[in-house]
Amino acid sequence: MSTDIRDRLDATVEGNRRLAKLSKDAGYVWGIIRGDTLATIGVVIILGFLFLALFGPMLAPHDPGDNLRGEDGQLLRTDSPTETFSEGAYLGTTNYGEDVLSQVIVSVRVSVFVGLLAALIAVFIGANVALISAYYGGRVDDVLMRIVDIAYGLPFLPFVIVLVFIFGSNIWNIVFVIAAVLWRDSARVVRSEVLTQKQRPYVKSARAIGASDLRIMYKHIFPNVLPLVGLYAAFAVAYAIIYEASLAFLGFGDPELYSWGQMLFQAYHSGAIRFAWWWVLPPGICLMLLVMAVFFIGRSLEEITNPELRH
Amino acid sequence: MKKYVTRRILQLLVTYFAFLTLLFVVFRIAPGDPTSMYLLEGMGPEQRQATLERLGVDRPLHEQYVNYLLQLLSLDLGESFRYGTAVENVIWVRFWNTVLLMGPAFLIAYVLGIGIGAFMGWVRGSAKERFGVIMTLVARSSPEFWIGLLLLMTFSFYLGWFPSGGMRETGYEAATFWDRYLSLNFLHHMFLPLLTGVIFYMATPALLMRSSMIQVLNSDFIEIKKAEGHPEYIILYKYAARNSILPITTVVAIVVGVALGGSLVIETVFSWPGMGREMVDSVMHNDYAMAQSVFFLMGSVVIFMNFVADIVYVFLDPRVRYE
Amino acid sequence: MTTEHTTETDAPPTERDDHMLEVDDLRTFYHTEAGDLHAVDGVSLTLDRQETLGLVGESGCGKTTMAKSIMRLLPRNGEVVSGSIRLNGVEVTELSEKQLREEIRWTEISMIPQTAMNGFDPVKTVGRQIVDVIRRHETETPKAEAWERAKELFENLGLEGSRVHDYPHQFSGGMAQRAMIAMALALSPSIILADEPTTALDVMIQDRILRQIKDLQREFDTAMIMITHDMSVVSENCDYIAVMYGGRVVEFADAETVIKNPRHPYTLGMRNAFPDISEDDQDLVSIPGSPPEVIDPEEGCRFAPRCPFAEEECWEVTPEPEQFPDGDQHVVECHRADEAEYLRAEAEKKETWLSVQEGSREQRLEELEVNDD
Numbered sequence A: 001m002s003t004d005i006r007d008r009l010d011a012t013v014e015g016n017r018r019l020a021k022l023s024k025d026a027g028y029v030w031g032i033i034r035g036d037t038l039a040t041i042g043v044v045i046i047l048g049f050l051f052l053a054l055f056g057p058m059l060a061p062h063d064p065g066d067n068l069r070g071e072d073g074q075l076l077r078t079d080s081p082t083e084t085f086s087e088g089a090y091l092g093t094t095n096y097g098e099d100v101l102s103q104v105i106v107s108v109r110v111s112v113f114v115g116l117l118a119a120l121i122a123v124f125i126g127a128n129v130a131l132i133s134a135y136y137g138g139r140v141d142d143v144l145m146r147i148v149d150i151a152y153g154l155p156f157l158p159f160v161i162v163l164v165f166i167f168g169s170n171i172w173n174i175v176f177v178i179a180a181v182l183w184r185d186s187a188r189v190v191r192s193e194v195l196t197q198k199q200r201p202y203v204k205s206a207r208a209i210g211a212s213d214l215r216i217m218y219k220h221i222f223p224n225v226l227p228l229v230g231l232y233a234a235f236a237v238a239y240a241i242i243y244e245a246s247l248a249f250l251g252f253g254d255p256e257l258y259s260w261g262q263m264l265f266q267a268y269h270s271g272a273i274r275f276a277w278w279w280v281l282p283p284g285i286c287l288m289l290l291v292m293a294v295f296f297i298g299r300s301l302e303e304i305t306n307p308e309l310r311h
Numbered sequence B: 001m002k003k004y005v006t007r008r009i010l011q012l013l014v015t016y017f018a019f020l021t022l023l024f025v026v027f028r029i030a031p032g033d034p035t036s037m038y039l040l041e042g043m044g045p046e047q048r049q050a051t052l053e054r055l056g057v058d059r060p061l062h063e064q065y066v067n068y069l070l071q072l073l074s075l076d077l078g079e080s081f082r083y084g085t086a087v088e089n090v091i092w093v094r095f096w097n098t099v100l101l102m103g104p105a106f107l108i109a110y111v112l113g114i115g116i117g118a119f120m121g122w123v124r125g126s127a128k129e130r131f132g133v134i135m136t137l138v139a140r141s142s143p144e145f146w147i148g149l150l151l152l153m154t155f156s157f158y159l160g161w162f163p164s165g166g167m168r169e170t171g172y173e174a175a176t177f178w179d180r181y182l183s184l185n186f187l188h189h190m191f192l193p194l195l196t197g198v199i200f201y202m203a204t205p206a207l208l209m210r211s212s213m214i215q216v217l218n219s220d221f222i223e224i225k226k227a228e229g230h231p232e233y234i235i236l237y238k239y240a241a242r243n244s245i246l247p248i249t250t251v252v253a254i255v256v257g258v259a260l261g262g263s264l265v266i267e268t269v270f271s272w273p274g275m276g277r278e279m280v281d282s283v284m285h286n287d288y289a290m291a292q293s294v295f296f297l298m299g300s301v302v303i304f305m306n307f308v309a310d311i312v313y314v315f316l317d318p319r320v321r322y323e
Numbered sequence C: 001m002t003t004e005h006t007t008e009t010d011a012p013p014t015e016r017d018d019h020m021l022e023v024d025d026l027r028t029f030y031h032t033e034a035g036d037l038h039a040v041d042g043v044s045l046t047l048d049r050q051e052t053l054g055l056v057g058e059s060g061c062g063k064t065t066m067a068k069s070i071m072r073l074l075p076r077n078g079e080v081v082s083g084s085i086r087l088n089g090v091e092v093t094e095l096s097e098k099q100l101r102e103e104i105r106w107t108e109i110s111m112i113p114q115t116a117m118n119g120f121d122p123v124k125t126v127g128r129q130i131v132d133v134i135r136r137h138e139t140e141t142p143k144a145e146a147w148e149r150a151k152e153l154f155e156n157l158g159l160e161g162s163r164v165h166d167y168p169h170q171f172s173g174g175m176a177q178r179a180m181i182a183m184a185l186a187l188s189p190s191i192i193l194a195d196e197p198t199t200a201l202d203v204m205i206q207d208r209i210l211r212q213i214k215d216l217q218r219e220f221d222t223a224m225i226m227i228t229h230d231m232s233v234v235s236e237n238c239d240y241i242a243v244m245y246g247g248r249v250v251e252f253a254d255a256e257t258v259i260k261n262p263r264h265p266y267t268l269g270m271r272n273a274f275p276d277i278s279e280d281d282q283d284l285v286s287i288p289g290s291p292p293e294v295i296d297p298e299e300g301c302r303f304a305p306r307c308p309f310a311e312e313e314c315w316e317v318t319p320e321p322e323q324f325p326d327g328d329q330h331v332v333e334c335h336r337a338d339e340a341e342y343l344r345a346e347a348e349k350k351e352t353w354l355s356v357q358e359g360s361r362e363q364r365l366e367e368l369e370v371n372d373d
């Protein structure tokens, strides 16, 4: 009973200590981001998109699938903003008379969702493969690194398309398939970092006091490679967004959902690309801004992991 | 060095074998009857049976696997039902069309990227570098199809300077290889898709080269080279850039992989009759044999390039050579 | 071979012209966000042919900046703001980048980095790099001859001539340093700057190499500035020693005087930190605290906050350099330098150093009064 309480107390103290360290580290990272104009811009853009991802459907002026008609009852077919502004379609309409603005807003969700989830899964797999591979070395390392080599041998987009085609174009499959390819980057890079960390004295002393392998890997080494993992997570977010959009543009997106790639797919295949700039620019620019914001933050993280890059 | 190369060759074989196996598995777990992909609509039952037997898909899986390996390795790529002819009759032209587009795109992107990256590293901390980094990040943030669409809208539809797609004018009959690939008409069609690739693929080597360069410039030996009285441009090209390139070579193959994948998108945007567009179309139309063949070719190229990059690295870095 | 430059400048000959290198009241600042950092703040030195000058001080005292100023190889934000550096009568601070490259760097001043291995381009053979530097400055020398010279230099340093074809990573630490010295001597410079060359190597190997350098200095008629934070290294290998603190030379004299009869409390403290030069075997004590980053220098001695002997005057008046007759050119910047006997005796006690609590001027002065009671 009493040991139980003491354990719990210890755990709380330990937890608080870790929380304190975490908030200190977070403060440090925040400090660097604040000092970097580009990263600050990135954070602002991302917060904006997160807001749209959460509340988009409530903010969209129309249902993205509604076929809008003008006063004369005619379908507003691929009309420019100047013609449709008075009807409340501020960015013009698609060839079905749908409101471009509403579609762009509702589409934020897919990019944000795929970006975050696919990156999380990818980095989770990658970091674990890296830790195990580098920590145990030898055979384990050989086998895992061969698997990474094979992953690198797969041409990215074709592989994703084949998998999505086989498993079906729904958003979950898209997330898993993208993650299944993206893990390789973090695996390779984090592994070499773990290899250097393994040589550090703190690992030896942890071993000397009899810490288990798992404990050394996850409690001692992992926190030290965390900045690098964070950096590759940022890259993974960016690439996941790009690949989801590419898939959708090629016609392999989730047909149930609106996404920027899908909008561009439709604009391209309807031939509207020849003139309907109001339909093409908004989704493309949003896509670019979101990915750019992630890379801007990534650049800051890169300077944290590699102080030599700081001027 | 011999040991290193031998080890690389062994690794190459293992990787390639695993890749082929994966390909077999992936295309056999496709939904529905795994044999249905070889059957055409309107075949009678005997015809079906005959086709299945001819293709050997009725045999046990391991036998099929061995057959599959033997066939692929002898470049027997099967039959495309969409074209109603052997895949090889279609795919090689597509293959070269893709190589002729993505090869130069990749090369130009790499050379430019390394140059720009080296420059950014050299002028680090200046407004020029800041501008360069922002532009590179913007390029990297724009998926190929977005860059392609923008170029298409601006230079083809709006300004009318370049054709909107295809490889050459319809009705243009190319008599010889040179006519085919080196005519002005071809280059005119190639310009926009090429530019799309260059813009997107340039970003990675540029950013990598920049950080690599900054690290090398911080090292002691650069200080010594300055102390030796070499002019700045010699230090930049002969010493700093030469050393900074080392880590870039290892990602060459990765970028080749990304670029080959990117051909799917670029060729779709510009209606370029290459492997990438063929892949998209054949997957859309359930033409498994064709999709599998494209995948096989692309994978082979990427794995081979990985190998080449590793070998080139040995020649660039004596520390590995004399291991 | 090095006097040819003298004719080019028409500086009026002064009495000090007989020194090969004269640094006079040199100030080098780093422009930082917090303001100008006075890394070298009024240093004067002289050096003659074949001599070795030891530049000693803790990390951050400005030694590297001093060396880089002489070679005019400062980081972007560094600038020599005033003072003069005359080498063989040539005013180095007034030379253009091109002149520096052609007339000073490596031909007159060469350098050896802390870790010799890192001083070579890792992807070129060592010989190739020696040949490159020879041919950079002697364009008419044929390649074959340059290679011959590289081999000879190697042999001078006890390396096999054939090893010029090896890459840097194929050398051991000691051999890499020999190769680096070979390269530094390639153009028979007037001065070799060695920035902490001893830190990376085994003491025994280092000792042998340093002795070899002494012989070569005579042969090549070369002087050397050896930078170190280790008093024991300079004691054996230098003719003169300059002790730096906070961007200033606080004590200068011939090596024996600085080691045996130092007058500055900082030198006394530094000496305590190394065993083989203090006669009795006491515990090693290093001076608590660390050197200042001088941004807005105030009046007063820069060492006062860490000095166990600081008095009111030390905080208020910057000590002027004062010459003492007990050594060759013995110059000390300390108000209490004339109490050397007492300082030396007190400095030997561990408590003296441990009693110092770094703090503001008021705190320290208060303490001082308490201790005096």
Ligand SMILES: Nc1ncnc2c1ncn2[C@@H]1O[C@H](COP(=O)(O)OP(=O)(O)O)[C@@H](O)[C@H]1O
Binding pocket: C030, C031, C032, C037, C039, C057, C058, C059, C060, C061, C062, C063, C064, C065, C066, C075, C077, C078, C292, C293, C294
């Ligand atoms: N590039 C730089 N920018 C700003 N401050 C610098 C720079 N380089 C050195 N310093 C500062 O100048 C002082 C002297 O440094 P340095 O000459 O390297 O000393 P030492 O070689 O004696 O260790 C230190 O306070 C150091 O922090």
Ligand SMILES: [Mg+2]
Binding pocket: C060, C063, C064, C065, C195
């Ligand atoms: Mg130093």
